[in-house]
């Protein structure tokens with residue numbers, strides 16, 4: 054998959070919302086960096102990158118439907134929207150399934166299954182901790198409880 058196709062589809066989907074657009078661009082950049090540094094195989098890296106670009110695709114529907122961008126609603130609403138977008142882009146069915154699973158679980162931290170899931174969560178935290186101006190205490194707690202990859206731990210230590 055040409056990642057620029059997913060990137061432009063997501064920019065179009067979130068047109069007029071620079072905050073959301075910049076968020077997924079940053080999460081994608083960190084996810085790609087971590088994935089490459091951790092030596093992911095080509096297929097897993099691709100799924101990770103598509104998931105990083107689309108992980109918050111459910112926010113728009115959540116805000117419209119529930120007036121909330123809470124993680125739980127995004128997890129419920131996101132997969133169907135991604136299914137449609139990736140289907141339009143004729144993306145591989147099996148990979149679409151994993152991407153949708155990741156979208157549906159990216160705010161669930163107690164059942165991380167797979168390096169793609171782990172890295173997506175780490176990349177999202179690297180961006181969210183900065184965007185939310187999180188306290189030193191929160192950063193330390195997230196680092197200890199969530200971060201596992203060598204590159205992710207290196208990044209959280211350097212960035213904050």
Ligand SMILES: [Fe+2]
Pocket residue numbers: 076080108109177
């Ligand atoms: Fe996010």
